[in-house]
Amino acid sequence: MAEHTPSNVVEDGRVPDYDPKTVEARWQQRWLDQGTYEVDNDDPRPKYYVLSMYPYPSGAAHMGHVRNYTFGDLIVRYKTMQGHAVLSPMGFDSFGLPAENAAIKSGIHPRIHTDEKIAELTSSIKRIGAVYDWRRRVMSHQPDYIKFTQWIFTRFLERGLAYKRKAPVNWCPGCQTVLANEQVLADGTCERSGDLVETRDLEQWFFKITDYAQQLLDDLELVDWPERVVTMQRNWIGRSEGAQFSMPVVDAAGEPHPSGARVEVYTTRPDTAFGMTYAVLAPEHELALAVTTDEHRAEVEAFIAKARATSEMDRLSSEGAIDKRGAFTGAYLQNPFNGQAVPLYLADYVLVTYGTGAIMAVPGEDQRDWDFANAYDLPIVRTVQPPEGFDGEAYTGDGPAINSAGTTVMGDVVDLDGMDKDEAKATAIDWLVRHGLGEAKVNYRLRDWLLSRQRFWGCPIPIVYCSRCEGIDGSGAIPVPDDQLPVIAPDDVEFLPTGESPLKHHEGFLRTTCPECGGEAVRETDTMDTFVDSSWYFLRFTDPTNEDLPFDKAAVEHWLPVDQYIGGVEHAILHLMYARFFTKALADIGVAPAGLREPFQRLFTQGMIRLGGAKMSKSRGNLVAPEEILDREGADALRLGQLFVGPPADDVDWEGVGIEGTHRFIGRLWRLAHPASDAVPVATGDAATAVDKEAHRLIARVTDEYERWSYNTAVAAFMEFTNLLYKQGKTDFAIDTLLLLLAPMAPHVTAELWELRTGGHVHEQAWPVHDPAMLAVDQVTMVVQVNGKVRDRLEVSPDISEDEARALALSSEQVRPHLSGEPRKVIVRAPKLVNIVP
RNA sequence: GGGCGAGUGGCGGAAUUGGCAGACGCGCUGGCUUCAGGUGCCAGUGAGGGAAACCUCGUGGGGGUUCAAGUCCCCCCUCGCCCACCA
Numbered sequence: 001m002a003e004h005t006p007s008n009v010v011e012d013g014r015v016p017d018y019d020p021k022t023v024e025a026r027w028q029q030r031w032l033d034q035g036t037y038e039v040d041n042d043d044p045r046p047k048y049y050v051l052s053m054y055p056y057p058s059g060a061a062h063m064g065h066v067r068n069y070t071f072g073d074l075i076v077r078y079k080t081m082q083g084h085a086v087l088s089p090m091g092f093d094s095f096g097l098p099a100e101n102a103a104i105k106s107g108i109h110p111r112i113h114t115d116e117k118i119a120e121l122t123s124s125i126k127r128i129g130a131v132y133d134w135r136r137r138v139m140s141h142q143p144d145y146i147k148f149t150q151w152i153f154t155r156f157l158e159r160g161l162a163y164k165r166k167a168p169v170n171w172c173p174g175c176q177t178v179l180a181n182e183q184v185l186a187d188g189t190c191e192r193s194g195d196l197v198e199t200r201d202l203e204q205w206f207f208k209i210t211d212y213a214q215q216l217l218d219d220l221e222l223v224d225w226p227e228r229v230v231t232m233q234r235n236w237i238g239r240s241e242g243a244q245f246s247m248p249v250v251d252a253a254g255e256p257h258p259s260g261a262r263v264e265v266y267t268t269r270p271d272t273a274f275g276m277t278y279a280v281l282a283p284e285h286e287l288a289l290a291v292t293t294d295e296h297r298a299e300v301e302a303f304i305a306k307a308r309a310t311s312e313m314d315r316l317s318s319e320g321a322i323d324k325r326g327a328f329t330g331a332y333l334q335n336p337f338n339g340q341a342v343p344l345y346l347a348d349y350v351l352v353t354y355g356t357g358a359i360m361a362v363p364g365e366d367q368r369d370w371d372f373a374n375a376y377d378l379p380i381v382r383t384v385q386p387p388e389g390f391d392g393e394a395y396t397g398d399g400p401a402i403n404s405a406g407t408t409v410m411g412d413v414v415d416l417d418g419m420d421k422d423e424a425k426a427t428a429i430d431w432l433v434r435h436g437l438g439e440a441k442v443n444y445r446l447r448d449w450l451l452s453r454q455r456f457w458g459c460p461i462p463i464v465y466c467s468r469c470e471g472i473d474g475s476g477a478i479p480v481p482d483d484q485l486p487v488i489a490p491d492d493v494e495f496l497p498t499g500e501s502p503l504k505h506h507e508g509f510l511r512t513t514c515p516e517c518g519g520e521a522v523r524e525t526d527t528m529d530t531f532v533d534s535s536w537y538f539l540r541f542t543d544p545t546n547e548d549l550p551f552d553k554a555a556v557e558h559w560l561p562v563d564q565y566i567g568g569v570e571h572a573i574l575h576l577m578y579a580r581f582f583t584k585a586l587a588d589i590g591v592a593p594a595g596l597r598e599p600f601q602r603l604f605t606q607g608m609i610r611l612g613g614a615k616m617s618k619s620r621g622n623l624v625a626p627e628e629i630l631d632r633e634g635a636d637a638l639r640l641g642q643l644f645v646g647p648p649a650d651d652v653d654w655e656g657v658g659i660e661g662t663h664r665f666i667g668r669l670w671r672l673a674h675p676a677s678d679a680v681p682v683a684t685g686d687a688a689t690a691v692d693k694e695a696h697r698l699i700a701r702v703t704d705e706y707e708r709w710s711y712n713t714a715v716a717a718f719m720e721f722t723n724l725l726y727k728q729g730k731t732d733f734a735i736d737t738l739l740l741l742l743a744p745m746a747p748h749v750t751a752e753l754w755e756l757r758t759g760g761h762v763h764e765q766a767w768p769v770h771d772p773a774m775l776a777v778d779q780v781t782m783v784v785q786v787n788g789k790v791r792d793r794l795e796v797s798p799d800i801s802e803d804e805a806r807a808l809a810l811s812s813e814q815v816r817p818h819l820s821g822e823p824r825k826v827i828v829r830a831p832k833l834v835n836i837v838p
Numbered sequence: 839g840g841g842c843g844a845g846u847g848g849c850g851g852a853a854u855u856g857g858c859a860g861a862c863g864c865g866c867u868g869g870c871u872u873c874a875g876g877u878g879c880c881a882g883u884g885a886g887g888g889a890a891a892c893c894u895c896g897u898g899g900g901g902g903u904u905c906a907a908g909u910c911c912c913c914c915c916u917c918g919c920c921c922a923c924c925a
Contacts, residue, residue, distance in 0.1 A: 716851090
């Protein structure tokens, strides 16, 4: 590149055009060289932690990245000017399936691929002018990070927060391998071979996130997040209150089953127990075959086999054909409330993973039960009186209980009739508890976190299996000792076109010695879900080079919680839930400060970038490369364009949204603010005072807009102010103010102009404060309406009295033709408005 | 099916608390600058009527509250997102 030409070469008051390419490169280098945005843990200024969700390294930045990092960067710069020590780190979520798939295709190791992509993305992040403390860079595929991800797993294991059990996975019979959910197409076939994907049970590792269900729910109170995200989290946790009780298995005559088996059911509506006309087990329920009579065995076995062959996804999404989705076992359950024996079915609408995997079915008050009862000709008894005129099927609302009284199996009498929902519930639960049949029970929809992935490019699970040792649960699973961490996948592997993890076939990795007995052992070949990596990276940023611990507790104490977290709404559920769980668990086991309950104090979720309506993604091939804009119009025009198109939270359709307006604006700013430019005359006297007053008003307005994330209107304010200066003339104060306020959004051009004007660095200046006295105005516009329609606008003193305002309004030439005689009513809101009702 | 959100000119959007609808920008039209194109500068631009002053209509549709509604309430339509048989 040619040597930097100083941009203050002047001929006849005309300045050379702004040259973004040269100027931006120069400032970016300077911020890097001078460590302008590096911050130490002992910095005495008040701390502020700004974090954009660390990206998956997919190559050069796309518009979504640009938008994300523009928001983050302007906050970093704004808070810095306001006197904070701003922690602004950046890292990479560098494990994941795309790199592995690329490796399978190309045969090149995912590390090489990933490192290339990281370099590309880093370069484009720097080119948009986003500044970070790069010394703190964290990458989840690096050995130091792997080491502590594994260290944390081991701590969780010790505390019972990690465990192993069998769980279903997607299995492709053609490829003879496990598939990730992403590899299963919508029609349930393998994306590679086209075979129908099956469900198979494998031993898998879990985190016990359900231990934290209640805390994860309650502590949503502590954070300042968008209501939408809080609601999504709440629904995902899915707390429900009800009762759990057991019923004996009986035969048609009411005689107990020879095994004495009982079935536990969970219900949120114990008040409707008298309306139970049948009961259902999930097809996978452990008692399903045991209670089935010989007469029904063939049918039940066929049904179970069919349910097994269908993935849970398909079962849940199946519509219609409801009559084919159940099977009668031949057994009955005895309803404890009235002694009645009700038939016991299997049905795939009951999930083995929720509650007890068995339900009492009350078709009168549950629509699914209603549908099933109709299909199988089962009786329906209403136990809640629907309101008059109700013409629906199942009635789920409140109302007085009916048909709900009788002598129970315990010989006493229960009478719920006439009670409302809540009272009947409480009474029914009370009765169950009194007789030791059941209890009040809270259930959560939230499931434990399955973290095993049958993949290569992820953090290895640090476990070995020894056939001679007991291991953590008798299975011979033994955690790799801390001093042998990290467990790193080998480089000399061959990627198979089947997609199977090469770890399974790498003898050098697989064969090891048992840490306990020293004998032969094999390694776990599964790796961790990449959400594990992203569940603690924000903690590592506070102490990124620590070799003994994932982070120093004091460093986390100092910087956490993240004051402003920024990312896409697509992470509203899983990533945020997992990161919250990790933070709580790490605090509870003494790794993180005990008082740290929530990692992200404020959250901002930006909208998605769309192009022509479709969601923007590489697979759709509709990426707009920011590179071209950076080459021509520069980073500042692009940043302002991103900010100006609309509210940050809204989705953006990039088609038809240009940077023409903001590019022109930067040109106008350049000619206005350049010290040698005569494009705009200098204002003097009253005009100068008026302009300076407007500058104070701008400070107040824009500062407020920064606080409210109303960046699109802040850009509009800068444009309005610039237009005003073109009309009314400039002052030094007005231009300095404009540059200071604009600096976080357009960091390069403002830095260049500030340096040309003052020799200083705009990003090291203090944020301007307005003088309230300068906001005072001596005239305001008062609107005069007749019947709510504007008829006149009058310039009045801001402290005009009500009487004066009324008199002035009534005497207006514009108003009088619309009045005939005395008005009926006059509403005066001095000094803003008078409304006359004739 | 449930939950949440949105609907304003040709387009993106603005209108913190009920108080001037359409800020700002794009696009378009005209003028100036220019050999020309581009750039730049100035002006106009919701719809209908009118020579003009001005008048009428207008924030998805319908009703309501109010002196006053894009904003509040009720019903409906459309779109988007999330969860989707969780008992």
